[in-house]
Amino acid sequence: MAKFIKANDCHACPYKSYSLTKLDGTDIDNIQNNCLIVTFKRGENICKQGTEVTHALYLAKGSVKLFVEGKNKNLILKLINERKYIGLQSLFGDRIYNYTVAALEDSQICMINADIILKLAQSNVEYLFELTKTLSESTNFVYKKIVDINQKQLRGRLADILLYFSETVFKNPTFDLKLTRKELAEYSSMSMENTVRILNEYKKDGIIGIDGRAFTILQPEILRKISELG
Amino acid sequence: MAKFIKANDCHACPYKSYSLTKLDGTDIDNIQNNCLIVTFKRGENICKQGTEVTHALYLAKGSVKLFVEGKNKNLILKLINERKYIGLQSLFGDRIYNYTVAALEDSQICMINADIILKLAQSNVEYLFELTKTLSESTNFVYKKIVDINQKQLRGRLADILLYFSETVFKNPTFDLKLTRKELAEYSSMSMENTVRILNEYKKDGIIGIDGRAFTILQPEILRKISELG
DNA sequence: TTATAACATTGTTATATATCAATGATATAA
DNA sequence: TTATATCATTGATATATAACAATGTTATAA
Numbered sequence: 224m225a226k227f228i229k230a231n232d233c234h235a236c237p238y239k240s241y242s243l244t245k246l247d248g249t250d251i252d253n254i255q256n257n258c259l260i261v262t263f264k265r266g267e268n269i270c271k272q273g274t275e276v277t278h279a280l281y282l283a284k285g286s287v288k289l290f291v292e293g294k295n296k297n298l299i300l301k302l303i304n305e306r307k308y309i310g311l312q313s314l315f316g317d318r319i320y321n322y323t324v325a326a327l328e329d330s331q332i333c334m335i336n337a338d339i340i341l342k343l344a345q346s347n348v349e350y351l352f353e354l355t356k357t358l359s360e361s362t363n364f365v366y367k368k369i370v371d372i373n374q375k376q377l378r379g380r381l382a383d384i385l386l387y388f389s390e391t392v393f394k395n396p397t398f399d400l401k402l403t404r405k406e407l408a409e410y411s412s413m414s415m416e417n418t419v420r421i422l423n424e425y426k427k428d429g430i431i432g433i434d435g436r437a438f439t440i441l442q443p444e445i446l447r448k449i450s451e452l453g
Numbered sequence: 454m455a456k457f458i459k460a461n462d463c464h465a466c467p468y469k470s471y472s473l474t475k476l477d478g479t480d481i482d483n484i485q486n487n488c489l490i491v492t493f494k495r496g497e498n499i500c501k502q503g504t505e506v507t508h509a510l511y512l513a514k515g516s517v518k519l520f521v522e523g524k525n526k527n528l529i530l531k532l533i534n535e536r537k538y539i540g541l542q543s544l545f546g547d548r549i550y551n552y553t554v555a556a557l558e559d560s561q562i563c564m565i566n567a568d569i570i571l572k573l574a575q576s577n578v579e580y581l582f583e584l585t586k587t588l589s590e591s592t593n594f595v596y597k598k599i600v601d602i603n604q605k606q607l608r609g610r611l612a613d614i615l616l617y618f619s620e621t622v623f624k625n626p627t628f629d630l631k632l633t634r635k636e637l638a639e640y641s642s643m644s645m646e647n648t649v650r651i652l653n654e655y656k657k658d659g660i661i662g663i664d665g666r667a668f669t670i671l672q673p674e675i676l677r678k679i680s681e682l683g
Numbered sequence: 684t685t686a687t688a689a690c691a692t693t694g695t696t697a698t699a700t701a702t703c704a705a706t707g708a709t710a711t712a713a
Numbered sequence: 714t715t716a717t718a719t720c721a722t723t724g725a726t727a728t729a730t731a732a733c734a735a736t737g738t739t740a741t742a743a
Contacts, residue, residue: 291600293603293604294604295604298604312592314589315585315589316589316592321593321596344582345578346578348574348575348576348578351578352574352581354585355588356545358542358585359542359543359546359588362542362595365595365596366551366595367551368599369598369602370523370528372599374525403720404721405720413700414702415720416700416702416703416721416722417700419721419723420722423722453524606730634690634692635690643730643731645690646691646692646730646731646733647729647731649693653692665739
């Protein structure tokens, strides 16, 4: 696995979580003393489905995919960007990961002893409240996702996802996806071949531009119409 | 809508939440003074997708379905039984329901002013911690569900669901489902016709017994095998 | 008691989508 | 530079599933 270093200045860390503002100095010291900063290369697993939760995972820098490993295919449930906690529901829940998280690019994860974080959360209501809000938002996201996947067919689904990337994630009509076609397929719950096919359909129709993994949304209104039609 | 009464003795309520044990007497009084007990008949909506969260919803008695209303079809994400909170993620999250909850049988809901509950949660870490654990478990459940739906095909899905009802929900090989065939289909994310077809396939093969909405699992091992095959 | 609606069942047909297969393009290592 | 693997593309085929249609069954209300 990857290199790790001990955290040495969480107070001044430019990547620190907003939730830390709810903690006082000694609590942050406590985190710092129980935190390893681990660097993962693209493709490396950060946590593995079926294993026990021993640490809270905070993505300081980089981006990761959270996916469920099925028998034949994987399903990517969400992409997580920097300055976000990963998998709080497993920390507060049954303490077993029911998904795998892997780096999409070189990423830095702060691994904080799970018991320490739980104890902290139980002694600081403002901090716990922040974590709970985060967890709630993440749950709401997955609720929306499960529906997208089950209510629309391929073209609508892919249209939605392209709009989501451009408007919500990158906030730019042009964006550089860190996903292979296969990963994009796993995110859309469709076959890789159909993903490619439909992307190129959209390209041929002038709805999007594609250059490798860089996409440009040329006609968002058309995508929105496709999304609405299902 | 349904009849409601004011809560008058939360302390001694036989349906009270475990999380209330974390609150002291005056806090419970506070809940009691801001709680309406509303009775819903089967089919009535308890909260509606797209509307604002004004109350925390606690299912004291009965059972409900939580589902997302799509364009053509609904998707039931989970069934909730008595003595459970409903939709904590909306309370702590963006305060908009992105699903509808409806009663499956006559049910009693405690509706507690949202701001009161949030204030209470923010002043009592043990209570908040219980709610967060509940929320986490519920999130984990939906994670599993999204995968079940997307990784298996009809027969495996339905096998899983029958096993889930008998082993996890009712803890009995015989159980009386409160779902119509259409609702069971919406829970399995498949068409009503195929639901009926496959159920009757299983019946003809002696794997299950069916009498209206009462089911008996006769050969769980076969169901498990079907589930594994996909 | 009959009429009406909701629910359940079964067969048929259409189609969206996965799967299979082959080939091309690009990056990586030897 | 060539070899090798990963990734992307395109076409052809098979099939799981939804959608349609018709009818039977049960509950509910008038």
